[in-house]
Amino acid sequence: MSSGERPLIHMEAVTKVYQSGTIEFAALRSVDLDIRPGEMVAVIGPSGSGKSTLMNMMGCLDTPTGGTYEFDGRDVARLTPTELADLRNRSIGFVFQSFHLLPYATACENVEMPLLFAGMPARKRRERALEMLARVGLAERAGHLPTQLSGGEMQRVAVARALANEPRVILADEPTGNLDSRTGLGILDLFAEIWRGGGTIVLITHDMRLARTCTRKLKIEDGRIVHDGASLPAGDEEIESSIAAGR
């Protein structure tokens, strides 16, 4: 990673304020953040600290109420809904805690969905989806419905779907949150492998084991980034160590 390289994600004084009647709630407060290609970033923080809001901003699913957000040099605020949809389709891959797979579609069809929205012809779509499933170790399960898959397998399908269009970044929101620790480790290995292959990954997580594998750790509290470094914040490291010792 070179510090001179243009950031893939560039946030400057980004604020997100939600309003409910007369009550205002600031989910993000003046966040400055640069993420460069090839980084593997963990975003940690307590519940309600603004982690998911940050991911939604990074993923162009939501727009800031203040500040500037540029994705790969493009000012997101200036993009039309159609351009935003194209940007999400081609440049961003999402992995969600609850997998978000279509229940009536097979694993292969789920992986094909972003390829369809990218305008890829059916046969090529199928080939690409099978290739992605093979990459996450699910080639044999391509024709299975989500109800026929385990939690870990479902999350692998979600990762394959996120990878389908070879995005610039993968944003994963608590990807191991619904998995047992052993299965979570498998997913962790998968992300590490993607990163080693040159991918950029942002993980929102409570899981310190997952966070520790990342090259950069961000801690967010009350909508502000309170820690940004290669190691975990001191307090979190101690908590994690005591949990590990107790285990």
Next chain:
Amino acid sequence: MKPWMQGLSLMWHFLGRGRSRPASILLAVAWGTLSMMLLLGFGEGLKIRMMQGRAGLGENPVILWGGTTTRPWQGMKAGRSVPLTEDDVNALRREVPEIDDIAGERVRWAVDMRSGTKSASARVTGVMPCFERIRAHHPERGGRFVNDVDQATARRVVFLGPNLKDRLFGSAQAIGQTVLLRGVPFTVVGIMIEKQQNGTYGGPDADKASIPLSAFESIFGKTEYNNVVYTVQPGIRTKEIEPKVREIFARRHGFDPQDEAGLWFWDTAENDVETRKIMNGVEAFLGMVGAMTLLVAGVGLANMLFVMVQRRTREIGLQMAVGAHRAAVSAQVVGESLILAAIGGYLGIGLAWLICELIQRVPIKSEGLQFLGKPTLSIPLGIVTVVVLIGVACLAGSLPARRAARLNPVEALRHE
């Protein structure tokens, strides 16, 4: 591939898989279509029946009756009867070139008629051969109407209405048989084909006997005409020559041409215009009732699609997250609406066709039902139904589609 095509492709691919199975909506759309088609079909059947009935009286004939004057005129008092004579008919034929065919008609009611052991008291009219054309007295195969030779030689031949034939002969062959008319033998030369008749004067044509005018005079004596019937040349409106006809009668019989009670006109062509207007109105009304029924089905369809959008909120959020355009999301909802409407619509059209076919095959004896006619489906009717269906489906789908396309992906993904 355009975004809306991507949406349609996705919708088509997953159609019926794990999604809501809207049998009740299909039924509602089918019922709406069936109602609309049957109502329009009955309207069309009634219209056809009315048009057939109108033709039963002839091709827009005008029927004249002599009246009674209501105004004094050139020294003559009011209240005089105006007779219709052979000379009047000749004068009209001579002086009104717009008249195509004209004939006087003499009538006797309750004439005793016998054939073997069967008898009937019937109306007998003395007519000219051109009466066949003017008043649609067309014979069944194997028979004929009164002809010029019959008229010239006062031949005793009779042309029977189908009901009268049934009363005198039952199902037996009548042509060539003898009928005693007031004890005078007449040979049956023809039976009138069955026809629908909206308007009558003196009774339905099916119940009467027609004989040559000359033969009529030889039995009943030469009297005034009971009425005169005429048709006009193609392209001429009967109403245009009415003042001329009235003026000739007024001149010949000495009454005020403005005195409308002196001569009565029944202009069936004018009636025809009114009938057409009424029928178009009836058809439009029935069509509207049907369209309303279909619209109710459309509201059901829209409701179902709203529920579907609600249920699939997370799914829509996911699609948006992975790059679906708003058009792709809308297209799925509208596409589903169109498919449901198409399936329901085809079911309805098929059922309507089946019902109409069945009714067409059932013989109807009731006069009331005969008057209503039989529901008739036509290509224009089918086109109207399909257009209304597409309109209803688009309308029903557009609002839920709009809602789906405007969902915020973040909120949609959080939706439980």
